[in-house]
Amino acid sequence: MKRSYVKTISILAVLVALVIGAASVFGGGSGHPAAAEDRPLDTASLAKLSASYKKGSYDEYLSKHKGETLQDADIRIEGESYVAATGMDASVASNYEGEQGEAVVTGDTGSITWSVDVKQSGMYQIGMRYYTVKGKESDIERGLLIDGETPFSEARSLVFSRIWKNEKAAFDRDDRGNDLTPKQIEVPMWQETAFRDAQGYYEQPYLFYFSAGKHEITLTSSREPLVIDYLKLTKPENPAPYEELAKQYQEKGYKPAEGSYLKIQGEASSLKSTPMLLPYNDRSDPAIEPFHASKLRNNAMGGWTWRMPGQWIEWEVEVPVDGLYQIAFKNRQNYLTDMSALRTLTIDGSVPFKEAQRIGFAYASDWQMKVLGKNAETPYQFYLTAGKHAIRLEVTLGELAPVLRTVENSILNLNAIYRKIISFTGVVPDQFRDYALDKRIPEMTDVFRKESDRLYAIARMLQAPGVGGNDRSALLNTLAYQLADMAKRPDTVPSRIDTFKSNVGALGSWMLMINEQPIAIDYLIVSAPGAKLPSPEATRLESFRSSIASFAASFYENYDDFSGDEQGAKSITVWVTSGRDQAQILKRLVDDNFTRDTGIHVNLKLVSADILLPSTVAGKGPDVALQVGNEVPVNFATRNALQDLSIFEDFKETAARFTESAMVPYNYNGKYYGLPEQLTFPVLFYRKDIIEDELKLKVPQTWDDVYALIPELQKHNLQFGLPQRGLNAQGNDVATTDIITLPPSPTFAMLLYQNDGRFYKDGDQASGLDEEAAIRQFKKWTDLYVNYKIPIQTDFANRFRTGEMPIGIVDYTMYNKLSVYAPEIKGLWGFVPVPGTTQKDGTVRRDVGAGGSAAVMFEHTKNKDEAWAFMKWWTSKETQLAFGRDMEVRLGTSARYPTANIDALQQLAWPVRDLNTLMEQMKWTKGIPEVPGGYLTGRNIDNAFRKVVVQGADPRETMEDYVRAMNDEISAKRQEFNLPYEK
Numbered sequence: 001m002k003r004s005y006v007k008t009i010s011i012l013a014v015l016v017a018l019v020i021g022a023a024s025v026f027g028g029g030s031g032h033p034a035a036a037e038d039r040p041l042d043t044a045s046l047a048k049l050s051a052s053y054k055k056g057s058y059d060e061y062l063s064k065h066k067g068e069t070l071q072d073a074d075i076r077i078e079g080e081s082y083v084a085a086t087g088m089d090a091s092v093a094s095n096y097e098g099e100q101g102e103a104v105v106t107g108d109t110g111s112i113t114w115s116v117d118v119k120q121s122g123m124y125q126i127g128m129r130y131y132t133v134k135g136k137e138s139d140i141e142r143g144l145l146i147d148g149e150t151p152f153s154e155a156r157s158l159v160f161s162r163i164w165k166n167e168k169a170a171f172d173r174d175d176r177g178n179d180l181t182p183k184q185i186e187v188p189m190w191q192e193t194a195f196r197d198a199q200g201y202y203e204q205p206y207l208f209y210f211s212a213g214k215h216e217i218t219l220t221s222s223r224e225p226l227v228i229d230y231l232k233l234t235k236p237e238n239p240a241p242y243e244e245l246a247k248q249y250q251e252k253g254y255k256p257a258e259g260s261y262l263k264i265q266g267e268a269s270s271l272k273s274t275p276m277l278l279p280y281n282d283r284s285d286p287a288i289e290p291f292h293a294s295k296l297r298n299n300a301m302g303g304w305t306w307r308m309p310g311q312w313i314e315w316e317v318e319v320p321v322d323g324l325y326q327i328a329f330k331n332r333q334n335y336l337t338d339m340s341a342l343r344t345l346t347i348d349g350s351v352p353f354k355e356a357q358r359i360g361f362a363y364a365s366d367w368q369m370k371v372l373g374k375n376a377e378t379p380y381q382f383y384l385t386a387g388k389h390a391i392r393l394e395v396t397l398g399e400l401a402p403v404l405r406t407v408e409n410s411i412l413n414l415n416a417i418y419r420k421i422i423s424f425t426g427v428v429p430d431q432f433r434d435y436a437l438d439k440r441i442p443e444m445t446d447v448f449r450k451e452s453d454r455l456y457a458i459a460r461m462l463q464a465p466g467v468g469g470n471d472r473s474a475l476l477n478t479l480a481y482q483l484a485d486m487a488k489r490p491d492t493v494p495s496r497i498d499t500f501k502s503n504v505g506a507l508g509s510w511m512l513m514i515n516e517q518p519i520a521i522d523y524l525i526v527s528a529p530g531a532k533l534p535s536p537e538a539t540r541l542e543s544f545r546s547s548i549a550s551f552a553a554s555f556y557e558n559y560d561d562f563s564g565d566e567q568g569a570k571s572i573t574v575w576v577t578s579g580r581d582q583a584q585i586l587k588r589l590v591d592d593n594f595t596r597d598t599g600i601h602v603n604l605k606l607v608s609a610d611i612l613l614p615s616t617v618a619g620k621g622p623d624v625a626l627q628v629g630n631e632v633p634v635n636f637a638t639r640n641a642l643q644d645l646s647i648f649e650d651f652k653e654t655a656a657r658f659t660e661s662a663m664v665p666y667n668y669n670g671k672y673y674g675l676p677e678q679l680t681f682p683v684l685f686y687r688k689d690i691i692e693d694e695l696k697l698k699v700p701q702t703w704d705d706v707y708a709l710i711p712e713l714q715k716h717n718l719q720f721g722l723p724q725r726g727l728n729a730q731g732n733d734v735a736t737t738d739i740i741t742l743p744p745s746p747t748f749a750m751l752l753y754q755n756d757g758r759f760y761k762d763g764d765q766a767s768g769l770d771e772e773a774a775i776r777q778f779k780k781w782t783d784l785y786v787n788y789k790i791p792i793q794t795d796f797a798n799r800f801r802t803g804e805m806p807i808g809i810v811d812y813t814m815y816n817k818l819s820v821y822a823p824e825i826k827g828l829w830g831f832v833p834v835p836g837t838t839q840k841d842g843t844v845r846r847d848v849g850a851g852g853s854a855a856v857m858f859e860h861t862k863n864k865d866e867a868w869a870f871m872k873w874w875t876s877k878e879t880q881l882a883f884g885r886d887m888e889v890r891l892g893t894s895a896r897y898p899t900a901n902i903d904a905l906q907q908l909a910w911p912v913r914d915l916n917t918l919m920e921q922m923k924w925t926k927g928i929p930e931v932p933g934g935y936l937t938g939r940n941i942d943n944a945f946r947k948v949v950v951q952g953a954d955p956r957e958t959m960e961d962y963v964r965a966m967n968d969e970i971s972a973k974r975q976e977f978n979l980p981y982e983k
Contacts, residue, residue, distance in 0.1 A: 054153075054409045058202060061152040065209040071122035072235045077114045077217070079104040079228035084113040088221065096227055097131055099190060103229045108135065109912050111145075111220040114231060118215060123207040124233040126217070129192040131227040132162045137186065137275075137885055138909030140226050144195065145218035151208060156827055159198035160226070161310070163187045164275045169268070171279075171298050178296035180588060184275035190229065199823065200309020200397045200515075201405050203357075204236065223911045242353040242380060249324065254383050257323030260528045265289060266301035266330075266521035270316040270390065276305050276892060277313055284332075285367055286546040287538040288522050293546050294553030300520050304335075305890075307518035312394035317526050319389065324381040326529045327391065328371040330522040330536050333361040337471065339462070341517040342400075343393040345372065352382060358398040361519050367536040381529050391524065395517050403458050407511055408824045410451045414483075414504045415802045417447050419690075421497060423716040427804065429494035438490035448487035455480035462514075475510050479503040505798050508824055515823070571601040572867050575622040577609040582627075585886045593882075594873050600866045616641050616858065623861040624870060626677065627853050630665040631741045633674035634930035636856070638977050643857040644671040648868050657875060661850050662900045664927025669979075674854035675875045676900035680811050681850045681925045682723060682746050682834055683917065685796075685818075687806035689828040690718075699807070700835045702844055703751075710788050713806070721796050721808020722747045722784065724942075741935040742942060744928060747784075747809065749849030751777040753926045754837040764931045765981055766970060769941070770963040779955040782948040792949065801825060809834055811851075812918060813898055820894040831914070833921045850925040852900055880904035933966075933973035940966050 053060035080092045080102040088110025096103045106112050118124075132140065139162060144155040166182040173179055194205035210233065217231060267279030279298035282288050288299050301313060319325065333341045340360030344351065351357055361370055373379035397404065420441050429435070438445055459476035482503060486493050493500075525533060538546070576583045583606040590602045605622070612628065615621045616636065636642045645651055651672070655663055658676045666674035684699070691697050695716070700706045710720050723746045744759065752759070755777055761768035768774060784790050796814065799805035801822045815831065836844035855874055857867045873879055881904040884897035888909060899905050902922070906915065940962040947953045974981035 054405075054412060056153040057405075057409075058152045058154045058197070058206060059405065061209075062207070065123060065207075068209055069120075069122040070207075070235055071120050071124055073120065073124065073233060074235075075116060075118065075124075075233040077116050077231040077233075078102070079114075079230050081114060082112050083115045083216070086111050086113075088112055093227065096229075097188070097190070099131075099229060101229075103131070103227050105133070106219070106221060106226050106228060108221050108223060108225050111218050113216050113218040116210075116215050116217060116231075116233065118210040118212055118233070121209075121211045123209055125194045125205050125236050126208055127192060127194045127205075127232045127234055128160075129190060129229040129232075130160060131190050131229070132160075132186070132188050133225050133227055135224040136907055136909045137162070138224060138888075139274075141221075141223040141911065142226075143220040143222060145216075145220065146208065146210075147216050148218070153827060154197055154202075155195075155206070157198065157222070158195050159310075160191075160193065161273045163189060163191070164272050164277075165270060166279070171267075174587070174591075176295075179281065179298040180591075181278055181280075181298070181584060183588065183592070184278070187271060194234075198310060199826075200395070201401050201408070203396060203398065203401045207236070208233075222913070223909070237351075239351045239354045239357070242355050242374075245353045246381065249381065249383055254322075254324050256381070256529050257319065257321050257325050257384075258528050260320060260323070260325065260526070261531055262317055262319065262526045263523055264315050264317055264526070265299075265523045266313075266315075267298050268315070269301055269313045271314040273310065273312045273394075276890060277302065277311060278305065278890065282520065282522075283550070285538055286542045287367065287534075287536065291546075293549035300522055302518070303520040304518050306520075307335075307395065307516040309395050309397050309515070309517070312392050313521070314390050314392040315524060317389055317391060317524075319384045319386060319526065322385050323383070324529060325384050325526050326371060326373070326379040326531070327382060328369055328379075328525045328527070328533055329361075329393075330367060330369050330524070330534075331361055332367045332520045332522075333363055333518070334365050335363075335516070335518045337363050339363060339472070341519050342396050342398040343517075343519070344396045346390075346392045346394070347382060347384075348390050349392075353380075355380070358396065359393075367522065369533050369536045371533070379529055384526075391526075393521075397515070397517070399461075400514060403461065404511060404515060406454055406458065407507065407514075410454055411504060411507055411511070411824045413447055414451060414500075414507075417441070417444055418497075418501060418504065419716065419718065419803050420444070421493060422718075422804065425494050425497065426717045427497075427719075429497055431495045433494070434491065435494055437493050444493075445487045445490055448483040452480045452483035452487065455483070472510070472514055475503070475506055479507060501802060501804075505802060508801055508822065511823060512821065570599055570863065570866055571603065572623040572861070572863055572870060573603040573605065574624045574626065574870065575605050575607045575612070576626050577607055577612065578627045580606060581890050582887070585883060585890065586626075589879060589882055589886075593879070594870065598866075598869055598873075600863075600869060602870065619860065621858050621860070623863065623867045624855060624857050626855050626874070628674075628856055630743070630852055630854065630928075631930055631935060633666045633854055633856050634668045634932070635935070637668045637671075637673040638932045638973070641859055642673040643859050643861060643864060643867075644673060645675065645857065645868070645871075646670075646672045650872070654872050654875070657877065657902065658900050659850075659902065659922060659925055661925040661927040662852060665852075665930045666854055667929070668931075674856045675871055676852055677855055677875065677880075678852040678898045679850055679900035679922075679925070680813055680852055680898050681848045681921060682750065682809050683812045683831045683921050684809050684834050685800065685807065685814060685829060685831045687800065687803060687825070687829050689825075690803050690806035699832055702838050703835050704838070706835050707788075709807070710790070714789070718803070719794075719799070719805045719808075720788075720790060721794055721799070721805045721810065722790055723796075723808075723810050724793060742938040743851060744849065744938045744941050745781075745945065746811070746849055746851075748778065748781050748941060748945075749926075749928060750809070750834060750847065751781055751837075753847035753849060754845045759937060760929055760931055760934070763980075764929060765974065767937065767963045767966040769937075769966070770960055775956050775959055778944070778959050782945060782955050785945075785949045786952075792946075797821065800829070812921070813896075815914070816894045816896045820892060832917055833924070836924075846921065846924040847926055848921065848924055849928050851928075852898075875901060877901050877903040877907075881907050884908050931970060932977055932979065933970035936966055936969045 053063060082090065082104055088107045090112050091105045092102050093105050094102050140160040142158045144158055150156055164184045165187050167185045168182060171179040171182055196205040279301050280303060281296040281298060282300040290297050290299050306313065340362050343359050345356040345359055359372060371379045421437060424435050424437060424440055455476045459473040459480065462473045482500060486496065576586060583604065587604050590604060595601055612625060633642060662676040662679045663672060666672050686699055691699060697709060697712055700709050713720055752774060755773050757773040757777055758768040785792060794805060796805060796808055796810050797817055818829065833846050834848055836846035838844055855871050857871060861867050880899045880901040884899055884904060887895045887897050896908060944958045944962040947958050948955050971981045
């Protein structure tokens with residue numbers, strides 16, 4: 001009966017789809033919207049932007065050397081001829097990787113210096129030929145010094161990319177017939193590049209001024225080792241316009257390659273600049289090649305991941321004869337309305353002509369066929385000799401580069417004015433008070449007016465001619481109007497300070513949006529000029545057939561089930577409670593390594609975290625669950641739902657992979673019910689430009705230093721940040737996740753542990769928060785808010801960006817968020833270990849509480865040895881490192897994995913200085929125990945805190961009251977589970 005009912009519903013649904021589809025096919029319907037005009041920005045408006053340079057920037061550097069000659073020279077400096085290596089074990093290698101002669105091998109720390117004799121004063125580019133060596137698989141980063149000084153701030157971070165490709169030319173498929181995402185492997189090779197801006201804010205490579213005479217060039221290592229063949233000082237390349245090249249072709253008698261037609265699939269790229277550029281499945285149109293109505297096929301390349309300046313994809317094509325060819329790309333650019341996404345075209349490593357530096361792909365909601373050329377009727381012709389050639393497209397900002405530099409400078413200027421304003425008004429001004437800000441800050445109205453003019457000019461550039469504002473110009477116009485109005489009416493500034501701050505913060509997010517230039521590529525065609533090209537879209541009938549097939553497949557396809565069809569004695573079920581990207585990466589690692597090496601089959605399923613408890617109660621749970629919160633293992637273990645892992649012979653050896661603190665939350669009655677996956681802990685973030693440069697203050701080392709620092713900050717109405725809750729791996733507050741219980745405040749845990757306090761006593765039978773050490777630290781914690789007025793709840797990332805909170809203690813995963821979402825303050829911030837408590841012997845304790853997540857095994861598991869083998873494999877250095885790197889490959893720096901495996905953490909792509917800070921702070925981590933009834937501990941600590949801070953209650957009495965409530969719950973739970981308890 002039930003089957004018949006489901007079948008009937010399915011048939012009805014198909015019939016409905018047929019009727020709707022038929023109406024769209026045979027009814028009139030409207031055609032596809034026309035593609036947006038492929039137009040450049042109004043570059044004339046750039047000249048109207050008044051010159052304003054960020055202090056120490058490359059723009060300022062160029063202004064100082066304006067008018068200097070671009071010298072036509074080629075001065076080569078051999079790598080092995082270095083004159084000094086400081087803090088680095090540099091060595092000379094001969095005939096390295098097929099290269100005749102000598103080269104220097106440089107490490108990931110220290111610096112190396114060369115001497116150069118310049119004959120003529122002038123501006124030069126600096127180029128380098130290098131070879132990437134095995135490291136942490138991240139891009140190489142170096143800082144440049146000329147004669148011992150950084151020429152401009154951007155030179156502190158020069159990035160040199162590795163080269164990647166798919167491990168296999170053909171895509172592997174899973175047991176359900178779906179294409180798997182290919183593994184990315186590095187292709188080490190000799191590369192030559194000029195020093196340039198990694199963010200793409202400067203389209204051309206940097207120019208450096210050298211006076212006649214001897215100079216020293218120093219490269220300081222920030223990340224990854226590198227082999228250097230030579231450096232060279234050269235003149236910038238200047239490709240000729242296409243018209244000149246076309247004339248040369250005509251003079252040489254080059255003819256079209258008649259009859260030639262080559263199609264290269266986008267997903268079949270030969271090389272790429274980053275492993276983030278993965279082929280993916282697109283089912284938006286049946287004309288995409290290859291296409292399947294229900295199975296996942298890797299049939300497109302680029303898309304959203306191919307959006308950041310400097311990223312490039314290269315395809316190899318082998319043409320049959322010498323001749324002139326046209327190049328076409330089937331693409332979809334449905335991201336940037338009324339704008340073109342820009343790419344730089346190179347063939348065999350060179351830009352063929354000037355126009356190829358900025359090739360625009362216009363906006364359209366559908367797939368388009370773009371023939372490279374001045375227009376559809378006049379394609380560019382490229383002369384190619386018979387044989388293999390490399391066609392590369394690289395993301396470039398083009399005319400947007402100076403726009404973004406100007407906006408970045410505006411944000412810094414406006415944030416600086418904001419800090420000056422709140423130094424007089426505070427963050428919540430009295431709207432009825434006249435602060436006379438135009439007299440106290442004489443430059444305020446002038447800054448508002450100038451920045452308003454700049455933003456208006458940029459908004460006009462981003463709007464199509466004769467068209468009003470769009471989603472990119474709306475914010476600019478809003479903020480520009482507000483600034484102009486505040487310049488006219490400075491007395492209204494205090495009442496508008498909050499919206500002003502919000503708009504400036506939104507402008508920082510706007511920079512991220514406008515910086516992105518995504519394009520998806522289905523395939524490219526290299527053919528004779530004028531060759532007939534296929535339609536980029538399917539017919540309506542083809543689309544209709546595909547829709548019906550996809551609808552029918554939806555009744556039996558399950559894309560959340562990553563298991564196969566193999567079952568047997570050596571099989572386990574594993575649930576992943578995070579996201580699809582994580583599950584796909586884990587699936588590949590399991591298939592490539594674990595199952596292949598052990599023969600144990602893994603049924604991997606992606607589930608929601610909130611179904612773990614009900615499924616366990618119903619007896620339908622997995623054998624192993626990954627990425628569960630720290631509160632889960634003991635909570636489930638008290639109900640005999642989890643397997644004690646300490647019974648396995650090699651448990652101690654496995655536990656040695658982690659710090660002792662990471663194991664603490666999973667200990668119950670001397671047994672362990674989980675293995676750590678992630679370990680997070682607080683560090684101290686600070687703005688170098690504000691704390692050290694503007695305010696001339698020192699970063700605090702102890703809590704006494706903090707008490708001295710806070711009044712200095714408050715003189716300027718700036719704030720010191722303290723965390724109320726921990727963060728997850730993405731730098732988001734745990735309150736926004738599915739964590740069941742509220743963990744204790746990281747600040748209170750830090751103070752408690754630094755002063756020999758403890759959360760539980762008497763064998764975890766009672767709360768230890770009524771002991772004298774805990775009461776004192778609770779009072780010290782609440783005094784920070786009562787007496788020093790530290791804000792209770794803050795958005796640290798945004799306040800840190802504006803400088804309103806230039807220093808604060810927060811989980812180290814905030815590093816990921818700031819690295820990606822605050823580009824305007826890159827290089828202006830850092831982090832160090834948290835302030836500590838000075839001991840009698842003069843040493844400083846920097847203890848912090850740690851958080852994280854775990855992998856657990858369930859008691860009902862039949863194949864426990866196989867499940868344990870999987871858990872050991874999953875938490876091993878090799879797997880955690882591979883998973884962490886793949887996460888960063890797919891999602892970028894914002895997804896850097898906070899693994900609990902110490903050895904794996906050291907191999908992730910952290911700059912050496914930052915990694916050393918993390919390892920130093922990790923030594924001081926202490927785990928927070930989990931006990932039966934302990935779920936009320938964090939909640940009651942938070943209740944007690946708010947009662948003292950908000951209601952003015954006595955700290956000692958309040959904490960003692962709430963400790964009684966904690967003890968009552970702990971006793972009740974121990975009694976419920978037949979554990980010893982104090983009556």
